[in-house]
Amino acid sequence: MPRSEPSRADRELIRYARAQGYEVSASQLERWRRRGLVPQPTRVYRGRHGTASVYPGGTGDLVCALARHSVPGRRSDDLALLAFFDGADVPETALKLAIARAYFDSRLRHENVLSEASASVPEGWGSLLGSDYEQAEAEARIDLAKGGRAVRQMRINLRRLPDLAGAPQREVDERLLGVLVGLNRPRLPEDDREFMTDLSAALAFDCGEDGDDVFAVWEYAALAHGPQMAGH
CATH class of the missing domain: 1.10.1660 (Multidrug-efflux Transporter Regulator; Chain: A; Domain 2)
Structure with missing residues (x-):
């Protein structure tokens, strides 16, 4: 009243x-x-x-x-x-x-999720692979868990590799996580040939397809590493 x-x-x-x-x-x-x-x-x-x-x-x-x-x-x-x-x-x-x-509030929730994801990175990896690696893997794990359109399409694209065609999703996701980690790092590990092969397969630049999901993958990569991706 x-x-x-x-x-x-x-x-x-x-x-x-x-x-x-x-x-x-x-x-x-x-x-x-x-x-x-x-x-x-x-x-x-x-x-x-x-x-x-x-x-x-x-x-x-x-x-x-x-x-x-x-x-x-x-x-x-x-x-x-x-x-x-x-x-x-x-x-x-x-x-x-x-x-x-x-x-x-949204930023705080994201930082809390990021902290939890960072805690799951094996101890010592950060010092071994560089100070940026732990942050990159935490971000990658969050992206993988969210399973957005870009991530789902990358998973489909990776299955075009002969050794992943009939592999269980757990194995595919391990490789996909590696791709996402690389994309979340300040510089692509271009000297890692296995990573670059998986990256090329995940992005499927040569597949000749189009569609919203494919463009979502390319947008994800462009936002992460625009200058570097222009050369690949």
Whole structure:
């Protein structure tokens, strides 16, 4: 329940939302305003009519967008982003906070996953193969676990190699992991002939096929090693 009777400005917002097909209560409007999702109204002087509370232009459409995406349990940050992508004029502070929390929370989760993957790299490999290797293998293991379109197509491409044609997936994935590790390192290990053979097979530059999955593979390689891949 709102702390007091809704103001005239609030009632006008509620009527506007209802006219657009959205039921918004006074308490819901107050909650959104308290969370920064709806701006505070300002007092304006109306001459002999005294003063009145007025919301900024576009607030009615903002309230409709919030109502459209409001479901039980939805976080305020998610509501702010959904309303923004719906074209609503979300208050700047609420929008910036929502974007920042979405980015940093996602980044923290990725770093935690990366740390777990790094822990699975055999001890001593980092010092033996270079300081970048452990990071590269961690990234590769994450990509392999996600199993995106590029990874799935690389697995299919590797099975064109005679020694992997009838091999179990575990063996294919071991070779695929090696390809992904190489692509995630700062420099391709071009002096490793076995790696380069597997890389060529995984990317299938000479297969003559096209399609979204094939292009996804090439995009993955290009994003990892654009300058080097141009020479292969």
